[in-house]
Amino acid sequence: MSEHDFPDDLKKLQAELHRSYAEYRMLCRTLPWSTEPLSGWPGVKHPHTDEVTAGREDSPGYTPEQVAAEAQLWARIRELSIEVSMHPYWNTLERGPELVEARTALKHHADALAAVSE
Template sequence: MAEYDFPDDLRDAQLRLDQASAAYRALCRTLPWSVEPEPGWESEKQPYSERRSSMAASPGYTPEQKTEEARLRREVLQLSTSVSTHPYWSTLETGTTVDARMALKHVHDGDSPLADTVGDGSSRQGV
């Protein structure tokens, strides 16, 4: 992969985006399946299958959970927009933008204690 001279503000925005996205995913894993309280359900047995699907009742999100989910979603959206519309992208030669964007996504690999080593020796951001 080619080397790119990303501006510091773009590198920082990508790092903050990675962190905000990880925080959002972590929060979402802890939330109930429904924002509003909903009763549980169980489906009827499906033809040609012994499997039934079901879902326990959801208490809904607490006001704090709603606020935090909305805050993190806004942050991820704002940072995504900031990274994707950065003026740096217009300085690249035609046909190199996709490779440069992929390189930016991995520019901080190994910089974080969350990074883990993959079998081939490369580093990948842990989730």
């Protein structure tokens, strides 16, 4: 990919988007599998190995705090996505392959990627 001279504020927005999305994924790993309380189901026992697969434990559903945390992070991700995609820098590029390549390059820019490895 070619080098781009992205403005600092755009790189910071992309880094914050990466950070927020990483935080969101971490939160989601801790949440129950269902937002509402639901009964689980038994797994299927393999006839030869006796391994049980595909079952689920009961889900207690999300607590009000978990609902709020998930909604807040997702709203922040949407907000940052809009800010990045509507940044005035994109108007300085030709529409077409150059613009697509630049948007991809920003997502993989070292400054943005460093935000999630800190």
